[in-house]
């Protein structure tokens with residue numbers, strides 16, 4: 001096990017543990033983070049919700065513009081003006097609210113255009129959009145209203161790629177759990193090494209998040225690689241090279257999406273040795289066994305949670321069970337019994 005945590009700096013007895021949340025991009029790491037904020041840390045205040053609102057609007061405007069670029073040659077004069085007005089702006093979430101709202105109105109105009117509608121529909125049918133973009137497009141009118149403030153559900157469903165490392169601390173009873181969320185895209189994973197070094201000796205567990213519907217998708221940064229294949233390989237490296245002595249807790253995430261895709265998409269298209277067909281339980285067991293295998297022989301016990309990170313109640317229970325693990329560890333540490 002990876003050390004016993006560190007005592008609070010002011011001489012209090014609370015033991016602090018760092019829990020890195022790792023996994024490939026879009027696995028749901030930040031969504032878990034948001035669920036933690038909502039379930040245990042008082043949710044988002046109005047400034048934070050305003051901030052998320054801006055990000056959502058900007059993401060939506062960029063999606064509309066990207067679609068418009070594809071059909072710009074077919075625009076008549078009127079819509080061309082709208083398009084040109086939007087295209088010349090620097091669309092960033094740090095812009096003023098009234099500017100963003102103006103851009104939203106221009107985007108709504110573009111969204112009414114048949115050519116833009118057509119290309120968006122085509123892209124949606126081709127599954128070219130992730131679930132976050134589909135959600136944004138479905139609520140465009142609502143997001144454009146000046147009084148709209150991001151709801152918890154909208155924030156949970158919205159993807160904002162993580163580029164920096166963020167942290168949230170959950171103080172509970174005798175332990176303080178500091179969760180660390182870093183980006184999962186390939187070029188951002190170098191940052192994880194700081195947790196592997198475990199200089200303070202307080203990384204006892206990592207949470208590894210994997211999207212269960214990933215076997216039907218390819219990586220954003222490498223369209224030739226299947227998401228689930230990448231996740232399994234990544235876990236193998238983490239378990240056998242960087243976190244040899246750290247407990248691994250795997251979140252089998254996006255279980256809600258898995259429930260849908262397994263009905264029609266046979267995992268054997270990716271895993272040639274799988275023979276269970278489109279069966280929820282058989283598919284799940286197979287995926288779990290693949291993960292257990294790559295963690296062997298160093299990790300004989302891997303903890304699993306079947307999760308849907310957008311379900312706050314469920315995540316609250318998962319966090320409670322993690323808390324129990326650390327409280328138990330704490331007792332064992334204090335009584336000198338080796339964990």
Ligand SMILES: Nc1nc2c(ncn2[C@@H]2O[C@H](COP(=O)(O)OP(=O)(O)OP(=O)(O)O)[C@@H](O)[C@H]2O)c(=O)[nH]1
Pocket residue numbers: 023024025026027028029030031032131132156157158159160161162163182183184185253254255256257307308309310
């Ligand atoms: N339906 C559903 N959507 C989910 C679930 N978990 C995450 N998502 C969505 O998946 C998208 C990506 O989630 P993120 O939490 O941003 O992914 P991430 O692992 O932090 O990705 P990076 O920051 O790029 O490393 C978001 O739109 C989430 O709302 C889930 O369990 N069910």
Ligand SMILES: [Mg+2]
Pocket residue numbers: 029030031160161162181182183184
């Ligand atoms: Mg993230």
